[in-house]
Amino acid sequence: MFVTLADRFRSQTGWRRLLLAMVLGGVSAFALSPFHIVPVLIVAFSGLVWVLEGVETEPRPLRHSLATGFWFGFGHFFIGLHWIVEPMLVDPERTAWMIPLAWPGLAATLAIFPALVCGVSSLARFGTGVVPRVFAFAGLWLFLEIARGYVFTGFPWNLIGYVWAGNELGLPVLQGTAFLGVLGLGALTLLAAGMPAVLGSASFKPAQQWVLALGFAIALPGLLWAAGAARLAGAEDGAVPDVRLRIVQANITQRDKWNPQLRFRHLERHIALSLAATETMPTHVIWPETAVPFFLANDALVRGQVTRAVPVGGVLITGSVRSAFWANQRQLHNALLVIDGAADVLQVYDKSHLVPFGEYVPLRGVLPVDKIVPGQGDFVPGTGLKLLLIAGLPSASPLICYEAIFPGRVTPKNERPGWLLNLTNDAWFGNFAGPRQHFAISVTRAVEEGLPMVRAANTGISAVVDPYGRLRARLEIGVEGVLDSELPQPIAATFYARWGNLVPMSMGFAFIVIGMVLRRCGVTA
Numbered sequence: 001m002f003v004t005l006a007d008r009f010r011s012q013t014g015w016r017r018l019l020l021a022m023v024l025g026g027v028s029a030f031a032l033s034p035f036h037i038v039p040v041l042i043v044a045f046s047g048l049v050w051v052l053e054g055v056e057t058e059p060r061p062l063r064h065s066l067a068t069g070f071w072f073g074f075g076h077f078f079i080g081l082h083w084i085v086e087p088m089l090v091d092p093e094r095t096a097w098m099i100p101l102a103w104p105g106l107a108a109t110l111a112i113f114p115a116l117v118c119g120v121s122s123l124a125r126f127g128t129g130v131v132p133r134v135f136a137f138a139g140l141w142l143f144l145e146i147a148r149g150y151v152f153t154g155f156p157w158n159l160i161g162y163v164w165a166g167n168e169l170g171l172p173v174l175q176g177t178a179f180l181g182v183l184g185l186g187a188l189t190l191l192a193a194g195m196p197a198v199l200g201s202a203s204f205k206p207a208q209q210w211v212l213a214l215g216f217a218i219a220l221p222g223l224l225w226a227a228g229a230a231r232l233a234g235a236e237d238g239a240v241p242d243v244r245l246r247i248v249q250a251n252i253t254q255r256d257k258w259n260p261q262l263r264f265r266h267l268e269r270h271i272a273l274s275l276a277a278t279e280t281m282p283t284h285v286i287w288p289e290t291a292v293p294f295f296l297a298n299d300a301l302v303r304g305q306v307t308r309a310v311p312v313g314g315v316l317i318t319g320s321v322r323s324a325f326w327a328n329q330r331q332l333h334n335a336l337l338v339i340d341g342a343a344d345v346l347q348v349y350d351k352s353h354l355v356p357f358g359e360y361v362p363l364r365g366v367l368p369v370d371k372i373v374p375g376q377g378d379f380v381p382g383t384g385l386k387l388l389l390i391a392g393l394p395s396a397s398p399l400i401c402y403e404a405i406f407p408g409r410v411t412p413k414n415e416r417p418g419w420l421l422n423l424t425n426d427a428w429f430g431n432f433a434g435p436r437q438h439f440a441i442s443v444t445r446a447v448e449e450g451l452p453m454v455r456a457a458n459t460g461i462s463a464v465v466d467p468y469g470r471l472r473a474r475l476e477i478g479v480e481g482v483l484d485s486e487l488p489q490p491i492a493a494t495f496y497a498r499w500g501n502l503v504p505m506s507m508g509f510a511f512i513v514i515g516m517v518l519r520r521c522g523v524t525a
Contacts, residue, residue, distance in 0.1 A: 006200020394418020
């Protein structure tokens, strides 16, 4: 049966092949949050291996391999990033016209990376050697995922390793990121998903094919799950003494957020939630990214009102747009402020990795578009990651919005904080896939670094996550309320935290070498 199915995949040509590749790519996206149907990766990547085998029997295989990889990537990103239309529907009269360009345009841009993986794989001419092809493919995919974090300013969203993040069943497997990072875990996941393609090979006996297929598709994830479960069984549960955090989730829709007639109502909602009576009152209050529509750092009168939300002897940590002047020019920053009971701004962090077309327009003056976030002028990036030193708390590494999506780049260089603090406004992303994917990514950063992650989101998901990715507290999407929680203790720096992306890079190089050696040795299954 599998040989027949593989032959049908290999025999596709022209537009049928490209359509098949796009469908397989679209299917692969359902392994990610919010669906978590991980077994579909076997269908997608084993099918892609068969399609690429058929390509290599034709003239000019490089061109056809590039096209096949492109359309696979297009399907994958078109489905997985469908939430990209949500920001353009917040103010549809101004930005809805961008949807037919932005959605397929983003998918097509990111599809360049799978195209390159398939193209380079084709140059190696693996013939019918499924095993060497899958090893080399996994290694190449890993390197191109690393590149995706830097090229075009970087957008490493929905890396393959995230299929294990954001749900309890995948949490034991996600523990592998503490050693290999999400990039290394993704490479192992591709090995498991692509190796069942041996079932369509006639080179090995059926029993040998099943041993290989099941060994990688079931035994490999099973070993990762068992190792992760053992790590979780011995996990620590400590909390930082004398710290009680209150995260405020005001659940203000993006359409209302910047309405000047509602801005004092928004401020009062945040203050009222901050003052809600509980058995144990908070020591520190946290509001999300750009929580209220005021320039808090520049407005002493409004800061005076905000002090009502500051706990006695504590501070308020909040996101806010900040206005500053440099060389007689006004600059806007997406900032995090630490405010005390005297209305003084104790510390400031300016977001350093801005969202292109969201917070600034690349090549402004050339491209005939404006940024999606309303307001005149572009935001200006800060100077880079820094540690926040806040009385009564361990040092924190602040991350505003999508700064949390970059593996290995969430703490200042050579400085280890006691926790990660992510302020975000996921109301831009709707209430389905976008916020859930963003949350899954944030959980992964906690496991990778061995640090607790505290997340304050305007409309959700707000959460406190311990260094193993376990939820201590959570507020769902679309809920107005507060989250009171202890601050989990960090654990010793993980292997990945110490060595960063050198670990997955070494792993990817090893996979490519294994694939090439197996090919040279004549492995044809």
